[in-house]
Amino acid sequence: MAWLLRILSLFTPLLRWPVRAWINTHASPSDLSELALDRDKPVCYVLPVASVMDWLALEAVCAERGLPRPYLATHGMPSTQRSMVVALPAGRRGERSDLHRIVSRGLHDHSYDVQLVPVSVFWGRNPVKETSLFRILFADSERTGRLRKLLIVLANGHNTLVHFGQPLDYREFVDEAESAAPDLMVRKLVRVLRIHFRRQRAATLGPALSRRSQLINSLLADADVQQAIEDSARREKMSTDAARARARDYANEIAADYSNIAIGFMLRVLTWLWHRIYDGVDVRHLARLRATTHDRREVIYLPSHRSHMDYLLVSYILYKEGLALPQIAAGVNLNFWPVGALLRRCGAFYLRRSFKGDRLYTAVFRAYVDALIQRGQPMKFYPEGGRSRTGRLLSPKTGMLSMAVTSALGGKGAPAAIVPVYIGYDRVMEVNKYFDELRGTRVKKGESMGDLVRGSTQVLKRKYGRVFVSFGEPIDLQAYADTHLPDWRERMPGLDMDARPDWLQDFVAGLAEQVMESINATATLNATGLASLVLLGSPQKAVAEDEMVGTLALLAELARRCPYSRDATAPELTDGRELLAEAEPMMRLVRVPHAWGDVLTVESRQAVLLTYIRNNVMHLFALPSLVANFFAHVESCERQRVLDGAVELYPLLASELFLRWPADQARFALNESIDGLLACGLLSSDGQDRLQRPQAGTREFAALMSLARIMRESLERYAMTVMLLSHNRESGHVERGRFERQCQLMAERMAILTGRNSPEFFDSRLFRNHLQTLVRVGLLHPRGSQLEIDPALRDVAEHALQLLGADLRQSLAHLTSLPQLDDGSDGSASSVETSNAAE
Structure with a gap:
């Protein structure tokens, strides 16, 4: 194949433009700065197989994104002036591959270095098993003939993903095996790269999916489902066939029905929608998430739930970033025409709000969860069970989590990682309905097509600012169980479907608490949330503009000097006026002109709506605010007295806001908060363990009082x-x-x-x-x-x-x-x- 590539390279100008005109390429990661390429070192791209089309797709992305252009490796070597692309050897005996030349050069020249960047090209993203002639001909595959490759490009060229892996440390690899023969080193390098490409394919496409009818038949054949069918038939005095038909109806109601066509349609709709109603989507900690998905483990996403947009948003981000789509647990209230069928084809599976009293439904649903985990299918569900009406995280519901835990730890699947996800908005589109429900003036009701149409006409007329999505520190489920339930390997296997022993409930409850704490630990502090904290903390929901500017700057500085966690994100802007300018349109502030400076306020209803945004981020200042309250009515106080009083109140605060510190670490965390307040000038010390607040009338005093009002x-x-x-x-x-x-x-x-x-x-x-x-x-x-x-x-x-x-x-x-x-x-x-x- 290498000789064919070299011949075809002569015709590159003739091939490049028709192919580029036909294909539509996307790069993963979307932010290629994650690769951290060194421009002073040569770059060599490595493809899993030799393919002219893959090379041209790679070249198109490199040209679009400003990466070094990939030239075919003929007889030269990669250099800073000329980057190259090579393919893994096909495995024929005696073949001297381009990789062999590159490795040999490193053995003989200790000053030579090159960045080996593995590149995977995916033509289409369909994980369904090839069960029809159409899919056999047109679905992407790792190794294909030339004619089939052309058919694949023609069918899927509009949806081409080019994934760049992290560069391999070539020099370290060569130096570690310097005494080995070049052939042995090349085989070792090829083996490492093949494992990488295989894992990347699994992380991007997910496991191969069976046809839905086959999946439903496998659910009905599950031993627990069979037993539940017999029990239902006996208890309700019906025939076994009738009970089995009911179980099949349940399975049809639950199961997703993945469709690549539906995914492509929704991708176009959502891309248009996000640009229409949002000013951008800010995504954090994707590199860590990619490393987790690349480890070939079951990934369970547990996001916060504040809007119906959450269902679409996380899946959209994962798809755009080249990660496998999860199957999403959605309330059966969303299963209305035509939305229910569309969401089902995009990976949604439906569950009822309560399983109580219906053992057959419980058995079928548990079997479905077992099937997902057993084949390594990513999942997503909301630990809160429903959308938050106040902006705070709700107490977690543990039913779904308990099913996932018992399946993953019961020996039915690969090692699982739980990924908490924080989702925040400059403005939540349902917030008006939420507060009407809290007041009791609106009764919560099920969704319908009419509601969707009426709601859509209102939504599309407005802008909702930015969206903030942050993927938290993954929780290795097995490692967590080793720490908190050391004998889980003996207890979990064979656990009865109906069993809810106290030890399991306690274990799942503790895990759920950690998930909620991890969601809050990765929150993003945006300008709107920060300004809402300041405005709503003022006695009459009104504040002078100069005071607002000064307080915003000081609180933003406090968030940077004393971060809530290593994953929490402080505002990028540092100037108070810039922060106010960004927040003002979303908050709909009313300016009251005055000769001594404008006063900022909001209308009464808008002030209520802003509490939702405030509640998203108020936990980030919980400890500094608790400390500040000790100085709300006194000028000074001993540091030890502040710590003793705050430690006593901390458990209540931690319970309400899911704060990340255990009670025995509260004193240490509070000490750090006091140090942050001192560093920002919001408190001062006399050097003898006595703390003092700033002088009244200063901007530091105003900021400290505003901080105190948060809690x-x-x-x-x-x-x-x-x-x-x-x-x-x-x-x-x-x-x-x-x-x-x-x-x-x-x-x-x-x-x-x-x-x-x-x-x-x-x-x-x-x-x-x-x-x-x-x-x-x-x-x-x-x-x-x-x-x-x-x-x-x-x-x-x-x-x-x-x-x-x-x-x-x-x-x-x-x-x-x-x-x-x-x-x-x-x-x-x-x-x-x-x-x-x-x-």
């Missing part, structure tokens, strides 16, 4: 919870459901008294979460439906109240002196006495 509402909720609990200390217990309702009613009243227009302030789920946290830290002890109160809760109540202003302490004291309304079930009332801590 203020959370601290108020904590104070309400522990204060109400402390009033019940004489009885020693409370009824859980009734107490949650009391907390919600108290928060509603506080919102009215303080002029808040924030439905999430009295979200009952937050108070429920607080109680669960108090149980975990030992301040409450569950006794059936009752919660027994620990005496130490009184100290927590006092410390929480000390962070609040006198006006809020007075309001809480007044409210707790009134009879509290019950949950409304029987019209009774309960008496709550006044707290000494609030006096």
